[in-house]
Structures are given as C-alpha cells and as structure tokens.
Amino acid sequence: MKSDSIGERKNRHFFYFTNHDYPDTNLFDCIKLFNNPLCDIDLDNVDTSLNFLTYSLSFPLMIASITGGTSEVGSFNEDISQAASDFRLPLSCGSIRIALENPNLTSAFKLKKSGIPFYAANIGAATLSSIDLSALDSFLHDIEADILFIHFNRLQELAQAGGDRCFDKTLTTLKTASEKLHTPIILKETGWGFGPQSWLRALELGACALDTGGSGGTDFLSIELDYNSDLIETMAPFSNWGVPTPACLLMNKNKSLPLIAGGGIRNGLDVFKSLVIGASLASIAGTAVKAWIDGGLAGLLNHITEIINQFRMAMVLTGSNSVSDICNLPFSIGEPLSGFLNVTNQN
Numbered sequence: 001m002k003s004d005s006i007g008e009r010k011n012r013h014f015f016y017f018t019n020h021d022y023p024d025t026n027l028f029d030c031i032k033l034f035n036n037p038l039c040d041i042d043l044d045n046v047d048t049s050l051n052f053l054t055y056s057l058s059f060p061l062m063i064a065s066i067t068g069g070t071s072e073v074g075s076f077n078e079d080i081s082q083a084a085s086d087f088r089l090p091l092s093c094g095s096i097r098i099a100l101e102n103p104n105l106t107s108a109f110k111l112k113k114s115g116i117p118f119y120a121a122n123i124g125a126a127t128l129s130s131i132d133l134s135a136l137d138s139f140l141h142d143i144e145a146d147i148l149f150i151h152f153n154r155l156q157e158l159a160q161a162g163g164d165r166c167f168d169k170t171l172t173t174l175k176t177a178s179e180k181l182h183t184p185i186i187l188k189e190t191g192w193g194f195g196p197q198s199w200l201r202a203l204e205l206g207a208c209a210l211d212t213g214g215s216g217g218t219d220f221l222s223i224e225l226d227y228n229s230d231l232i233e234t235m236a237p238f239s240n241w242g243v244p245t246p247a248c249l250l251m252n253k254n255k256s257l258p259l260i261a262g263g264g265i266r267n268g269l270d271v272f273k274s275l276v277i278g279a280s281l282a283s284i285a286g287t288a289v290k291a292w293i294d295g296g297l298a299g300l301l302n303h304i305t306e307i308i309n310q311f312r313m314a315m316v317l318t319g320s321n322s323v324s325d326i327c328n329l330p331f332s333i334g335e336p337l338s339g340f341l342n343v344t345n346q347n
C-alpha cells in the first residue's frame with residue numbers, strides 16, 4: 001500500500017477531475033415532478049430566497065468543503081470565494097487539519113468575503129479526538145468561521161494506507177466538541193451518505209443540520225484505488241457502497257433538523273428536486289472543481305449561473321412562485337430509488 005502526506009493527498013483528490021468524468025447517475029432521475037401550466041408566473045420574478053438556520057440566503061445552494069492549504073491548486077480557493085461572494089452563496093473550506101498541524105497555512109483558510117451569507121470550516125470526525133478543542137475554537141475564531149462541518153469518510157479511511165481504523169471514541173468526542181465549541185456544528189458524509197433516522201442521532205449529538213454527502217457524485221473510493229491499486233480486489237465488494245443522496249433525504253426528512261443535499265448534485269433541477277423531497281438547500285463540490293479545471297473562474301461562474309437558471313425554469317414549470325411552494329409539491333418515486341426506501345429492521 002502506498003502512503004502520501006496530507007498535502008499530497010489533497011492535491012491528488014483535486015486533480016482526479018482532470019482526467020476522470022463526473023458520474024452521471026445520482027438517482028435524482030427517479031424523482032418525477034408534475035408539469036403545472038395552470039398558473040400565472042413570471043420567470044424573472046420567481047423568488048428563490050430562503051432562510052437557513054439564522055441566515056438569509058438568496059438561493060438554496062452552497063459550495064461544499066473542497067480544499068485549502070496547498071499551493072498546487074493555485075487560485076481555486078480565491079476563485080470559489082469570489083464566486084460565493086458574487087452569487088451570495090454560503091461557502092465551506094476543506095479540512096483545516098493541515099493548518100492545525102502547520103499554522104503557516106492558516107491564511108489559506110481565511111476565505112470569508114463580503115456577500116457570503118455564512119462561511120464554514122471543516123474537520124474529520126475521526127481527527128477530532130486528537131485535537132485540542134480550545135486550539136480548534138481559537139482557529140475557528142481566527143478564520144471567522146460561522147459554522148464547523150464535521151465529516152465522516154470511513155470507507156475512504158479504510159482504503160488508505162495510514163488511514164484511520166479506530167472509530168470507537170468518535171461520537172463521545174463529537175458530543176463534547178458540540179458542547180464546548182463556540183461554533184455550531186453540521187455533520188456531513190463525503191459520498192456514502194447516511195441511513196434511515198440518522199437525523200435523530202445527529203440531533204442528539206448536538207448538530208444544527210445534517211449534510212447528506214450521499215453517493216452518486218464524487219467517488220472517493222475510486223479516487224483512492226486509482227492511487228492504491230493493491231487494494232482493488234479487497235475493496236471491490238464495496239464499489240457500490242453508500243446511500244444515494246435522494247434516498248438519504250427521503251429517509252431523514254423531519255421537522256427538527258435541516259438537511260443539506262450534498263453528493264452528486266449536477267444541475268439546477270437536482271437542486272430543485274432536493275428541496276421538493278426534504279432538503280433546505282443543496283451543495284456542490286465535484287462539479288465545481290471540474291468546472292474550474294475546465295474553465296477557471298469564468299467556468300465556475302457559468303456553472304453556477306446555469307444551476308440558478310435551471311432552478312428558476314423548474315419553478316416556472318411546476319408553478320412555484322417561492323421556495324416555500326417547492327416544499328409542498330407532489331412527486332413520485334421510481335425504481336431503483338424506491339427500492340432503497342423499502343427498509344426493514346428500522347429502529
């Protein structure tokens with residue numbers, strides 16, 4: 001098994017998209033909406049604004065945790081911060097672990113710009129137990145993070161040489177962190193999602209929202225196996241592991257904990273469908289990286305513009321004047337997504 005440093009690994013993840021395509025199946029196609037021309041509506045005047053936690057957003061999309069800290073990704077962080085500011089979208093940086101270990105990299109995580117409704121930092125759940133919480137608290141204060149995303153990525157760790165293997169104290173540490181930190185926390189996955197009723201456990205652990213990080217988009221197992229081919233055979237049975245994002249949403253829809261639809265979001269119709277089936281907002285990571293690699297800041301701005309336009313068109317087609325109208329739309333669920341919802345032994 002090969003092993004690389006955190007910085008090398010982050011670069012390898014980022015540049016995977018230079019020669020790999022983004023998968024096109026995310027099961028959002030199984031959610032069918034109904035055409036509704038029997039209403040008066042104006043494309044230019046639909047209202048895409050909403051409230052999420054204590055924040056007012058103009059559009060239900062955020063840029064998910066991606067990167068930070070390494071010079072090889074050039075102006076990417078500056079550009080996503082600019083795009084978030086231009087479109088007034090929430091933004092998260094990638095894992096801050098690298099900067100906690102090397103404080104010289106702190107400035108790479110200072111991405112908050114005017115117009116960004118909230119700026120979030122990110123750390124791995126398994127990493128938390130080895131971090132001094134008061135140092136983390138002051139780091140978050142230093143980079144002006146409004147929220148901390150705590151990520152789970154166990155399959156990725158298991159497929160990495162030197163990855164974490166012991167997760168027996170993760171939840172105890174998480175609970176302590178949620179009580180001690182001055183920054184609210186959101187739990188997220190990184191491409192394998194959360195099963196039924198996870199929202200309840202997340203709420204008990206002190207989270208203020210849950211980001212599904214479901215399957216159907218960036219596939220970190222494939223990214224790791226590209227590098228570590230020794231493990232291909234061992235990991236082969238897990239190649240389809242994970243809960244697709246629309247299934248995560250449908251299985252965790254509730255009235256107490258807001259959901260973010262992360263994982264596999266490709267376009268504005270996916271964002272729209274996410275809201276119909278229970279999300280408060282959606283997030284993109286892989287498609288943003290790909291758009292930037294292909295076209296720099298202009299490519300990223302075009303990608304987000306397209307998502308917003310597609311979302312507004314879906315509002316017109318379903319007769320939704322506002323985001324609250326979207327949450328009450330009828331929908332049907334086709335195969336194979338409906339199979340995921342046929343859950344037994346659910347507690």
Ligand SMILES: Cc1cc2nc3c(=O)[nH]c(=O)nc-3n(C[C@H](O)[C@H](O)[C@H](O)COP(=O)(O)O)c2cc1C
Nearest residue numbers: 014064065066094095151190217218263264285286
């Ligand atoms: C290059 C890259 C780096 C990422 N780094 C992080 C990270 O540091 N922390 C994290 O929680 N998620 C990270 N992610 C995962 C994303 O936030 C997201 O959960 C996942 O990619 C699924 O969304 P997607 O299908 O839109 O890419 C990264 C994703 C990409 C593409």
